[in-house]
Amino acid sequence: MSNETVIIAKNVYKKFPLxxxxxxxxxxxxxxxxxxxxxxxxxxxxxxxxxxxxxxSFELKKGEILGxxxxxGSGKSTLLRMLTxxxxxxxxSIEVRGKVGALIxxxxxxxxxxxxxxxxxxxxxxxxxxxxxINKKFDSIVKFAEIGDFINSPVSNYxxxxxxxxxxxxxxxxxxxxxxxxxxxxxGDVGFQLKCFNKLxxxxxxxxxxxxxxxNMHQISSFxxxxxxxxxxxxxxxxxxxxxxxxxxxLFGSQVENTGEIVKAQNGTEKFEILNVKFTPEIIDNKIKLxxxxxIEINIDFDAKEDIGEVDLDIVCRLPVQxxxxxxxxTNKTISQKLxxxxxxxxxxxEVPDFExxxxxxxxxxxxxxNNKKKLLMWWRNIPVDMPKNPAxxxxxxxxxxxxxxxx
Amino acid sequence: MSNxxxxxxxxxxxxxxxxxxxxxxxxxxxxxxxxxQMFRRDFLMxxxxxxxxxxxxxxxxxxGIVSWVFMNSTGILNPGDTGVDYAPYVLLSTSIWGLFIxxxxxxxxxxxxxxxxxxxxxxxxxxxxxxxxxxNIAGFTINFLITITVLLLLGVVPNIGILLFPILVLPLxxxxxxxxxxxxxxxxxxSDINQFVDKAMAxxxxxxxxxxxxxxxxxxxxxxxxxxxxxxxxxxxxxxLFFGELNNAPIFLIISLASFVFFMLSLRLFYLAELKVIExxx
Numbered sequence: 248m249s250n251e252t253v254i255i256a257k258n259v260y261k262k263f264p265l266x267x268x269x270x271x272x273x274x275x276x277x278x279x280x281x282x283x284x285x286x287x288x289x290x291x292x293x294x295x296x297x298x299x300x301x302x303x304s305f306e307l308k309k310g311e312i313l314g315x316x317x318x319x320g321s322g323k324s325t326l327l328r329m330l331t332x333x334x335x336x337x338x339x340s341i342e343v344r345g346k347v348g349a350l351i352x353x354x355x356x357x358x359x360x361x362x363x364x365x366x367x368x369x370x371x372x373x374x375x376x377x378x379x380x381i382n383k384k385f386d387s388i389v390k391f392a393e394i395g396d397f398i399n400s401p402v403s404n405y406x407x408x409x410x411x412x413x414x415x416x417x418x419x420x421x422x423x424x425x426x427x428x429x430x431x432x433x434x435g436d437v438g439f440q441l442k443c444f445n446k447l448x449x450x451x452x453x454x455x456x457x458x459x460x461x462x463n464m465h466q467i468s469s470f471x472x473x474x475x476x477x478x479x480x481x482x483x484x485x486x487x488x489x490x491x492x493x494x495x496x497x498l499f500g501s502q503v504e505n506t507g508e509i510v511k512a513q514n515g516t517e518k519f520e521i522l523n524v525k526f527t528p529e530i531i532d533n534k535i536k537l538x539x540x541x542x543i544e545i546n547i548d549f550d551a552k553e554d555i556g557e558v559d560l561d562i563v564c565r566l567p568v569q570x571x572x573x574x575x576x577x578t579n580k581t582i583s584q585k586l587x588x589x590x591x592x593x594x595x596x597x598e599v600p601d602f603e604x605x606x607x608x609x610x611x612x613x614x615x616x617x618n619n620k621k622k623l624l625m626w627w628r629n630i631p632v633d634m635p636k637n638p639a640x641x642x643x644x645x646x647x648x649x650x651x652x653x654x655x
Numbered sequence: 656m657s658n659x660x661x662x663x664x665x666x667x668x669x670x671x672x673x674x675x676x677x678x679x680x681x682x683x684x685x686x687x688x689x690x691x692q693m694f695r696r697d698f699l700m701x702x703x704x705x706x707x708x709x710x711x712x713x714x715x716x717x718x719g720i721v722s723w724v725f726m727n728s729t730g731i732l733n734p735g736d737t738g739v740d741y742a743p744y745v746l747l748s749t750s751i752w753g754l755f756i757x758x759x760x761x762x763x764x765x766x767x768x769x770x771x772x773x774x775x776x777x778x779x780x781x782x783x784x785x786x787x788x789x790x791n792i793a794g795f796t797i798n799f800l801i802t803i804t805v806l807l808l809l810g811v812v813p814n815i816g817i818l819l820f821p822i823l824v825l826p827l828x829x830x831x832x833x834x835x836x837x838x839x840x841x842x843x844x845x846s847d848i849n850q851f852v853d854k855a856m857a858x859x860x861x862x863x864x865x866x867x868x869x870x871x872x873x874x875x876x877x878x879x880x881x882x883x884x885x886x887x888x889x890x891x892x893x894x895x896l897f898f899g900e901l902n903n904a905p906i907f908l909i910i911s912l913a914s915f916v917f918f919m920l921s922l923r924l925f926y927l928a929e930l931k932v933i934e935x936x937x
Contacts, residue, residue, distance in 0.1 A: 263934075274844045274935050278928040281668050289664040331777045332662055335930050341662040349776060360700060372692045373778050 253425050253456050254307035254330065258339035261300040261325050261480075262292055269295045289337035299325045301480040302339075307425070310454045312447065314467040314488065316495050317477030323460050326477070327427050330458070345424035348374055350414055350431045357410060359403035363394055366402055367417060374421045384420045391446070392416035393439070412439055419446055426450070429460045437512040441623050444470055448621045464492055465612065465628060509533055510628040519555050519588070519617070521625055522548040534631040535611075543599040543632065545613060547625070548592070548655065555588035559620050562599055562648060563612040564632075575602065577648040584650055594655045600646030604634045667927055675926050676919065679781050686782035693786045698793055713801055720746045720805075723866055734867035739897055743811045747896065748865045750802045751889055754795045755827040756856060761787035762835025763849075765925075766932060767842060773933055780929060788832060814899035823892040826911040829918035830888065836921040840928045843935050863889055884910045 264270040273296075277287045292298065300322040307313050317323050328334045329341055331349045357366050367388055371381040381388075389398050392412040397405065405413070411431055418426060426447075447457055447470065459471060467474060467488060474491030476484040476498070484494040509530070513521040527544040528535055535543065564575035577599075579586050586595070599611065609632050615625040670678065683690070723745040726732045737744040765784045766773065773780065803813060834852070842849045860866075862876075863885040880886050887907045894902055901907060 270935055271844045274931055277931055278840065278844070278924075281665075281927040281931070282924050284668070286665050286668055328774070329662060332660060333774065333777055334934055335662055335664055335666065337664050339663075343660045343662070345658055347777070358696065358700075361696060365696065369692050369696055372689045373772070373776050377688055378692075 251309040252306050253309055253344045255342040256305050259303045259336045260338035262296045262337050263299045264296050298480050303482055305475050305485050307456050309456055310451050311472045312451055312457045312459055312470050314471035314474045315460045318499055321477040322480040323477055327429055346375055347425045348418050348421045348423035349427040350418045357402045360401055362401055363398040370417050376421055388416045388420050415443055424455055426457045437510050438514050441512045441514055441626055445622045468492055509630050513625040515624050518552045519624055520550045522550055534633055536633045537635055539635050540601045542601045545597040547595040550592045551588050551590050553590050555617055558586045558588055559616040561614040565610045579650050582647050586652055592655050594653050596651040598649035606636045607634050675923050682779040682781045683785050686779040690782045690786050694789050698790050719749050733872055735870040735872055737868040743806050743809050745866055746802055747893055750798055751892055752865045755831045757791035758828050758831025759835045761791040762832040763838040765839040813896050816895035816899035819895050820892050823895055826888050826914040829914035833918040833921040836925045840932050843932045
């Protein structure tokens with residue numbers, strides 16, 4: 248059953264006119280033709296038109312998360328609008344099996360003058376829920392969105408983060424089999440992003456398929472089963488995620504994220520609380536400065552309210568974009584170490600070996616998952632690490648990650 | 656799996672001639688929850704947000720009637736024999752005309768009022784049309800009840816023919832909403848035509864016996880009135896309410912039928928053009 252396909256896009260094309268005047272002229276002409284029963288030939292470009300989406304084919308399988316990446320103007324939003332049926336394709340066909348829930352913009356369709364509550368009913372109805380369904384899910388929607396008392400005040404008073412939370416919460420509560428998310432998770436705090444991704448993971452378990460449009464490569468590499476890279480409306484890559492990230496970096500390398508901003512999310516769960524995260528050497532002025540042959544030590548203190556079971560630890564070190572790749576990635580499994588967290592307070596000590604790199608800045612990423620990588624407990628991203636000047640360094644390391652778990 | 660959608664170029668034109676209307680009706684039926692939500696939101700919001708609130712509904716016809724009665728009493732207007740006193744005549748006439756214009760403008764706003772929505776969420780746009788029309792009818796109903804109350808206060812007792820009123824105003828819905836639907840499409844591709852039509856509607860009021868009677872004095876005007884189909888559509892419900900009779904019944908029936916055909920064609924245009932119009936909405 249898991250191989251069931253929910254979206255089949257076959258050689259999809261969409262064209263747009265370059266100038267407004269021409270757009271209106273063509274529009275009028277086409278509408279008149281249609282009204283008189285004449286089909287418009289949409290397969291060829293007319294003067295002043297261009298392909299916004301050109302010969303795009305892909306499939307979305309049940310329970311799959313497909314990432315779509317590309318620069319601004321590469322046709323991502325147009326493609327999503329075609330998938331929802333807002334625009335018809337000009338050539339090719341799209342077959343969609345099941346209802347689609349789309350979150351194309353932040354708080355799409357919210358009425359700013361209405362309260363959050365009224366908007367839940369309105370938006371829920373638009374997304375295809377009945378009144379009684381919304382009644383049933385109302386509390387859960389509000390709880391997930393973390394809106395609290397604001398639920399009765401007008402949405403115009405909400406921060407953009409709150410709008411995204413509410414929009415996302417409504418969308419995931421519709422229980423439609425296909426979800427489309429367009430950059431919606433770029434807004435809002437990291438904690439909520441993490442919660443959203445955990446929710447998407449949960450939905451995936453239930454066989455819900457998602458298309459995720461984002462610029463965030465880390466989100467892509469962590470969550471997507473497959474990746475579609477668009478370049479000027481055409482498919483530059485379709486398939487394996489890691490390979491796709493490489494293609495994306497080759498194409499748009501200079502624009503890849505890495506604003507230098509450190510992202511710290513350590514929500515844990517109700518049963519697992521992260522008490523403290525400490526890096527040695529410490530993060531000072533938003534970076535870690537290493538001296539010669541110095542490893543990075545990460546100490547995580549936590550409180551498990553009950554047996555958590557097995558967790559996964561994931562460490563990634565990334566070089567600046569011109570070197571493209573994550574040059575170091577290790578998990579507790581690469582060193583054949585199981586991490587099982589029993590009830591009680593504990594400390595997880597991680598030692599990332601010293602790399603023999605000279606005079607360069609890398610970024611380190613730390614993630615801890617539970618439930619067989621379905622739920623993120625902690626996710627610190629993008630911490631810059633300055634490597635020391637050392638002419639003796641060879642540029643690689645064959646030393647292994649060290650991980651230790653103890654009670655405190 | 657149920658609910659399979661296949662999106663292709665120019666698929667709407669392949670829909671059978673009669674099937675278009677069947678599909679639209681089905682869509683509207685399926686979207687009844689949505690229509691109700693949107694109706695409730697917009698109808699109540701309009702009054703929630705205005706300072707005078709529902710009071711506005713009472714105030715607006717009174718302001719209208721005062722200005723026309725004033726003009727009549729100064730002799731600027733020469734309405735001809737209206738059959739009843741001028742004040743009740745003009746009150747009812749303008750309220751019927753308002754219903755017609757309301758149908759026009761509400762249908763014209765079918766796509767534009769939901770502009771932001773339409774580009775982000777897929778939903779039945781026919782629902783917007785129905786919601787807009789319902790909103791107009793709801794507003795009119797309140798207005799009409801007030802009008803009747805004022806008529807009674809002025810000593811005019813409506814004829815039993817008032818029961819036929821809802822049926823007799825149907826052609827106004829067809830013409831008004833029909834023009835409106837065409838405009839909702841035209842609006843997006845050529846917005847200047849919209850302004851032209853708005854002006855034309857204002858002009859139409861002047862050549863329709865609304866603030867004067869069909870028995871106007873000027874022979875040129877009489878000719879114009881006779882040629883104007885709106886004359887019959889406005890007069891029918893009014894005559895029925897005041898006198899319980901239908902003048903020029905055959906002409907009224909023919910025009911009503913034509914208006915129905917026009918409305919159905921405008922629905923078809925809307926159905927065919929809708930997606931192309933949305934592409935132009937940026």
